[in-house]
Amino acid sequence: MTDQRRFPASVYREGEEPDPRFSLANERTFLAWVRTALALYAGAFALEALAIPEPMVWRASAAAVFLVLGTIAALQAWWGWRQTERALRRGLPLPGLGAGGVLVVGVVLAAALVAVGMWV
Structure with missing residues (x-):
């Protein structure tokens, strides 16, 4: 039985409760993406502030x-x-990396813009 007060209910009302270690690992991955977002924002602000x-x-x-x-x-x-929490709760294969390739290409593009700007 799931607690309907957990957010988001659309995730927690599905399937069975997974092993807490997997949910905690999923949460750490979430926090790593948030740290990455903050670092990218900091890079943008630094380019304008410096x-x-x-x-x-x-x-x-x-x-x-x-x-x-x-x-x-x-x-x-x-x-x-x-997506990962839903897959864990349903016993399905975990989803692949969605935005990783986009971020790699984007960081290379931004670095190239800075490098070209320094040579112009």
């Missing part, structure tokens, strides 16, 4: 990429946690 001697358009573009990536990482934290 007096980096490069043209504004390159710096602003790289900061915008970092902001978008931070938002994607935050959304991945929530969606990934939900």
Whole structure:
């Protein structure tokens, strides 16, 4: 029997309660994605706050990429946690990594924008 007061009820009312170790590992992964999002936001703000001697358009573009990536990482934290918790409760295979590839490509793009801006 599940406690209907747990949030989100759409996740916790499904299936059976999994081994707590798996749910706690899922929560740690959620927190790692949140830390990644915060680091990406910090990178965006640092590009704008620091007096980096490069043209504004390159710096602003790289900061915008970092902001978008931070938002994607935050959304991945929530969606990934939900999908994994549901799979654990239903006894289904765990979902794959959703936004990881996008983040890698985006960080490389943002770093390239900063590098190009420094050479222009």
